[in-house]
Amino acid sequence: MTLDQLKVSQSGTIKAVGGQGALRRRLLDMGLTPGTKIMVRKVAPLGDPIELYLRGYELTLRQEDARQIELWEAEP
Amino acid sequence: MKLTFALIGNQNCGKTTLFNQLTGSNQHVGNFPGVTVDKKEGPIRKHPDATVVDLPGIYSLSPYTTEEVVTSDFLIRDKPDAIINILDATNIERNLYLTLQLMELRMPMVLAFNMMDEVRASGVSIDIPTLSERMGVPIVPISASKNEGVDELVSRAIEVAEKKIRPGTMDFCVGEVHRAIHSIAHIVEDHAQERDIPVRYAATKLVEGDPAMTRTLGISEREIDIIGHIVDDLEKNLHTDREAALADMRYDAIQRLTADTVKKPTAAQEESRSVRMDRILTHKVWAIPIFLGIMLLVFWLTFGVVGKVLSDLLSWGIGEITDLVDGLLTRAQVNLGLHSLVIDGVFAGVGSVLSFLPTIVVLFFFLSMLEDSGYMARVAFIMDKLLRKIGLSGRSFVPMLIGLGCSVPAIMATRTLSSERDRKMTMLLIPFMSCSAKLPIYAVFTAAFFPEYGALVMMALYVMGMVLAVVMGLLLKNSLFKGNPVPFVLELPAYRFPSFKSVMLHMWDKAKDFLQRAFTIIFYATIIIWVLQNFDIRGNMVIDSAESILAAIGAWIAPVFAPLGFGSWQCATALISGLTAKEAVVSTMAVLLGAQSPELLGPMLTEFFTPLTAFSFLTFTLLYTPCVAALAALRREMGKVSQVIMVTVGQIGIAWVAAFAVYQVGRLFVG
Numbered sequence: 001m002t003l004d005q006l007k008v009s010q011s012g013t014i015k016a017v018g019g020q021g022a023l024r025r026r027l028l029d030m031g032l033t034p035g036t037k038i039m040v041r042k043v044a045p046l047g048d049p050i051e052l053y054l055r056g057y058e059l060t061l062r063q064e065d066a067r068q069i070e071l072w073e074a075e076p
Numbered sequence: 077m078k079l080t081f082a083l084i085g086n087q088n089c090g091k092t093t094l095f096n097q098l099t100g101s102n103q104h105v106g107n108f109p110g111v112t113v114d115k116k117e118g119p120i121r122k123h124p125d126a127t128v129v130d131l132p133g134i135y136s137l138s139p140y141t142t143e144e145v146v147t148s149d150f151l152i153r154d155k156p157d158a159i160i161n162i163l164d165a166t167n168i169e170r171n172l173y174l175t176l177q178l179m180e181l182r183m184p185m186v187l188a189f190n191m192m193d194e195v196r197a198s199g200v201s202i203d204i205p206t207l208s209e210r211m212g213v214p215i216v217p218i219s220a221s222k223n224e225g226v227d228e229l230v231s232r233a234i235e236v237a238e239k240k241i242r243p244g245t246m247d248f249c250v251g252e253v254h255r256a257i258h259s260i261a262h263i264v265e266d267h268a269q270e271r272d273i274p275v276r277y278a279a280t281k282l283v284e285g286d287p288a289m290t291r292t293l294g295i296s297e298r299e300i301d302i303i304g305h306i307v308d309d310l311e312k313n314l315h316t317d318r319e320a321a322l323a324d325m326r327y328d329a330i331q332r333l334t335a336d337t338v339k340k341p342t343a344a345q346e347e348s349r350s351v352r353m354d355r356i357l358t359h360k361v362w363a364i365p366i367f368l369g370i371m372l373l374v375f376w377l378t379f380g381v382v383g384k385v386l387s388d389l390l391s392w393g394i395g396e397i398t399d400l401v402d403g404l405l406t407r408a409q410v411n412l413g414l415h416s417l418v419i420d421g422v423f424a425g426v427g428s429v430l431s432f433l434p435t436i437v438v439l440f441f442f443l444s445m446l447e448d449s450g451y452m453a454r455v456a457f458i459m460d461k462l463l464r465k466i467g468l469s470g471r472s473f474v475p476m477l478i479g480l481g482c483s484v485p486a487i488m489a490t491r492t493l494s495s496e497r498d499r500k501m502t503m504l505l506i507p508f509m510s511c512s513a514k515l516p517i518y519a520v521f522t523a524a525f526f527p528e529y530g531a532l533v534m535m536a537l538y539v540m541g542m543v544l545a546v547v548m549g550l551l552l553k554n555s556l557f558k559g560n561p562v563p564f565v566l567e568l569p570a571y572r573f574p575s576f577k578s579v580m581l582h583m584w585d586k587a588k589d590f591l592q593r594a595f596t597i598i599f600y601a602t603i604i605i606w607v608l609q610n611f612d613i614r615g616n617m618v619i620d621s622a623e624s625i626l627a628a629i630g631a632w633i634a635p636v637f638a639p640l641g642f643g644s645w646q647c648a649t650a651l652i653s654g655l656t657a658k659e660a661v662v663s664t665m666a667v668l669l670g671a672q673s674p675e676l677l678g679p680m681l682t683e684f685f686t687p688l689t690a691f692s693f694l695t696f697t698l699l700y701t702p703c704v705a706a707l708a709a710l711r712r713e714m715g716k717v718s719q720v721i722m723v724t725v726g727q728i729g730i731a732w733v734a735a736f737a738v739y740q741v742g743r744l745f746v747g
Contacts, residue, residue: 022138022562022563024319026562031169031170033323036327044460044461045361048461049564051354056166056167056169057170060453060460
């Protein structure tokens with residue numbers, strides 16, 4: 001499954017980061033590397049982007065970019 | 077000995093606060109060559125020989141964004157004597173990621189662990205001596221906002237710079253990546269040394285696949301081939317790709333560094349204050365009303381209460397001085413032309429420009445509060461979806477909104493956007509937001525022509541501006557700004573109370589910036605307009621403004637406006653004088669039509685315009701070139717005069733086409 005499919009307050013562990021170029025590098029730089037635990041904190045009022053919690057800080061990214069991030073499994 | 081320090085850190089780590097503590101108000105703001113990225117520098121207090129350069133807030137030294145490239149270039153080419161790397165200690169893992177990349181440069185370096193007071197308060201403990209020893213870099217705990225540890229930081233920085241203490245050769249890579257980096261380092265060692273580039277840094281860049289580094293090093297085809305093979309092996313053995321492998325390696329190293337040196341309390345995790353605040357501030361339903369409420373309050377306070385009081389006070393002061401000088405000039409029987417130049421040119425011109433100042437100062441007071449508190453990132457989160465379609469992100473929302481008040485601070489506010497592309501695009505779209513100076517024009521015209529539908533007509537104008545901004549955004553996105561936008565991967569920093577000093581310095585900065593322009597470009601422009609208004613072509617002063625050069629120019633270009641329905645020289649002249657400030661359109665009109673006051677102008681206008689041509693005129697006023705002050709702001713932020721000229725021409729073109737469409741289409745219905 002991919003990160004955009006996680007529901008609010010669900011967590012998952014990153015399996016792989018897809019995409020390319022600037023976006024992919026940015027995701028990696030911000031700490032979205034394989035094996036990282038990540039939780040969806042919130043969805044923006046207009047339905048997009050989403051707010052994530054990882055490595056002790058809050059990050060926001062768009063649904064379409066979250067689709068590039070593959071997860072192992074969802075944890076409640 | 078002269079020393080230069082580079083101040084580097086992530087966004088939101090308190091870098092600007094530290095920079096302000098280091099330099100006080102003694103700062104010089106400029107641009108990095110060729111790009112509109114701020115370069116601030118200043119001497120360190122009590123150390124006049126030490127200069128600190130504030131580099132953009134970045135998360136990595138990747139080759140993808142202008143800010144990152146500018147930073148790497150500065151470090152490699154300008155070779156500062158030492159790096160001061162500031163980290164947000166409450167978020168140490170992600171902040172160390174940049175540190176590990178900086179260490180590869182093998183430049184003298186000192187780490188400043190900022191916000192240590194917050195770290196301690198939250199019950200986290202960081203074993204700084206052990207961490208420092210492992211990394212081979214001195215670490216100084218500080219609290220920039222409280223000015224704690226800053227003196228210690230400065231003395232350590234000067235020490236590493238003078239003694240050239242480079243980071244220890246901590247090898248944080250292991251296994252496959254280690255092998256790859258070292259093999260490549262071996263290959264490119266000579267190339268790198270020849271060009272004075274740190275070997276390890278060059279090797280890592282090559283593993284990452286940075287084409288610029290390949291070019292800079294000037295390595296041969298054969299060597300490129302070998303490096304390719306090494307990287308292929310790496311990717312095959314790790315079942316991942318080069319960029320992920322390196323990012324993974326760095327975060328892995330950070331894990332090992334911090335596993336036993338950073339201890340977080342294991343007690344039941346209490347939700348942080350920021351998360352609790354966000355429950356309301358980014359709430360599904362309340363977020364947008366709260367945001368609009370905040371902006372409304374800011375606008376009301378800026379343009380309505382505080383700004384108005386200050387503006388009135390200022391214009392009262394200017395008025396008094398003007399009267400005083402006027403009296404003196406009369407008594408001294410100074411030449412009438414000179415007298416008029418001083419009073420009608422200099423004082424009136426500079427006075428009208430200075431009336432912007434209170435607005436700018438007050439607005440930037442609120443804006444820096446919103447920015448420094450961390451709320452601006454939330455606005456981006458809330459509003460992103462609206463601006464995404466035109467190729468911008470939520471970060472551009474606030475500058476555009478300010479455009480409804482005044483384009484000048486709106487353009488200046490684009491500085492806070494983190495990408496050059498977004499900055500330029502936002503600046504181009506801001507003038508479409510109808511600024512408050514155009515309101516008097518709308519008011520006079522709607523009262524004269526659409527007394528019953530005044531509100532509706534004004535609304536139509538505002539909406540037209542916004543619709544055209546969207547259309548322009550789409551056009552720009554698919555033409556000039558075709559390149560990939562900077563990804564919207566944005567940190568939502570913890571809410572913090574803004575530092576008073578930073579807010580004040582920011583205000584001072586903007587005020588100074590504006591004043592410098594007010595007394596140069598804007599000053600000259602008002603003088604030129606004054607000359608045009610008061611002299612005829614033979615250089616004689618005119619009493620009737622209809623004989624002035626401006627009127628002659630107006631008459632000359634008036635035919636251009638004929639297809640728009642208002643081809644009279646008075647209209648053209650009024651539009652030209654609108655360049656100094658949009659309010660001038662009305663006052664010039666009044667003068668040229670011989671109205672004693674703007675109130676009497678309305679009835680006279682009805683002889684000049686039909687409702688349709690009036691609306692066409694308003695359309696043109698809405699869209700054509702903003703005032704000189706806004707152009708000066710554009711020139712400052714865009715850097716190039718040629719671009720400003722292009723923008724000006726473009727806007728006049730758009731205004732002409734839109735007014736033409738309004739008039740010609742309208743004629744089909746009105747007859």
